[in-house]
Amino acid sequence: MTPPVRVSVIGIGCGSPDHLTLQAVRALGSLDVVVLTDKRRGDDPLVHVRERMLAEHVAGVQTVVVHDPPRERRAEHVGDQRSYERAVEDWHDARASAYADALAPYRGRQVGFLVWGDPAFYDSTLRILGRVAAAGLPLDIEVVPGVSAVQLLAARHRLVLNDIGAPITVTTGRRLAEEADRGTDNIVVMLNRSLDAVELGDDWHIWWGANLGTAHESLLSGDLRTTAPQIDGERNRVRAAAGWVMDVYLLRRRA
């Protein structure tokens, strides 16, 4: 029987080489090949971060670059939740077929995917590999956890994310307003295209961080209403300086 492709899905932290765990470094050392997903057709700064990491720990390892299939983002096609989910489904199908093509030659070999942060937070690699396997390519998958942006945010602001015995909600900028309307009062927000929190009104405190763990890291905290304009300015400044910006924040409703 032909053996499965052995796949390591490795959380690599959010940009700092210091946040690669020892387990991740060991896993990198066992790879025959690494699949890198390029979202910008040859000029993806996050691919360059991964390449630097590989050069430091496993110089010379073979890499296969998969160009990310285009994703529908036009507001008129993804405005409501259903059409958004359908657009993501289509994109995942296309990605699964690109991953299947990249993986098929490596049966019996060890292939790595370097996942930003931790594979369990807003990352589709495991879901897409699930589709690849369901479509008929046998995979043997191991997951190596990584340091997530959520943990970095908490560490940088010296925060415990939950109040004593209380829940934490983690959601996206897109769904923040509905979460706040529902009365949720302790919310970590990821995947932001802008500072969606500005819509929320006066009763909130924000702890914000961008490009955490990198040379362009930026942190701000304070009353939401007064801090929001500063955050907007910082987002633009960081994007211009680093070539990319990713930010995450905790919002807590004041008692």
Ligand SMILES: C[S@@+](CC[C@H](N)C(=O)[O-])C[C@H]1O[C@@H](n2cnc3c(N)ncnc32)[C@H](O)[C@@H]1O
């Ligand atoms: C596609 S999700 C991936 C999350 C990742 N798997 C994790 O565990 O953090 C990308 C989002 O994570 C957050 N993020 C990732 N890296 C970050 C960083 N270095 N600084 C701040 N936020 C970051 C941002 O909210 C960004 O929009």
